Amino acid sequence: MKKTTTIIILSMGFFLFAAGLSASPQMTRLKNRDFMRPDPEKLLDVLKARQDEFKITDEQMKKIEELTFQMEDKALKLKSDIASTQLELKRTIRDRENRDYEKIKSLFVKSAELRADMVINRMTLRDDIRNILTPEQRAALKEMGKKAPLVRRFIKRRTPFQRGSRIKRPSFRR
Numbered sequence: 001m002k003k004t005t006t007i008i009i010l011s012m013g014f015f016l017f018a019a020g021l022s023a024s025p026q027m028t029r030l031k032n033r034d035f036m037r038p039d040p041e042k043l044l045d046v047l048k049a050r051q052d053e054f055k056i057t058d059e060q061m062k063k064i065e066e067l068t069f070q071m072e073d074k075a076l077k078l079k080s081d082i083a084s085t086q087l088e089l090k091r092t093i094r095d096r097e098n099r100d101y102e103k104i105k106s107l108f109v110k111s112a113e114l115r116a117d118m119v120i121n122r123m124t125l126r127d128d129i130r131n132i133l134t135p136e137q138r139a140a141l142k143e144m145g146k147k148a149p150l151v152r153r154f155i156k157r158r159t160p161f162q163r164g165s166r167i168k169r170p171s172f173r174r
Contacts, residue, residue: 043129044068050144054137063132071125078118085111 047056047064056064089107092100130138 043126046144047129047141054133054140056133056137060132064129067125067128067132071121074121075118078114078121082111082114082118085114 044064047054048061051061085107089104089111092104092107130141133141
């Protein structure tokens, strides 16, 4: 009787602990800040949803949509180039008998350049969208960004070459 009661109490405690851990704010991701995400359609969705609030004209919205779709097209091409480069890199690395270190190095450089191009495309898209908006609309967008919940306080800084998760895990040692 005591064994079954102890087992039931321990299992209930474990389930309550697991439920509390999964619901903790440390598991929150930066995806909650929709308009700051790399996905350009999120900014477009936010602007469409708050078109009246920001007083964005239909002409401005049409230009923003066109810019967003052009960037999406470039991003898809870059993603496919990155995937093919990664596949070629994987094949080259797995060929242990005829490893060509110069080719491996060039593939790493090519992959890094493609990723940098993607980041630059996102930055230019945001700058182009901000250039389409009036100063008042830019200020309203910036103010909305300040009101977004900051989740970054749960992310700790890593020292260079440190491995592991950047999200703080709850510590039970006191």
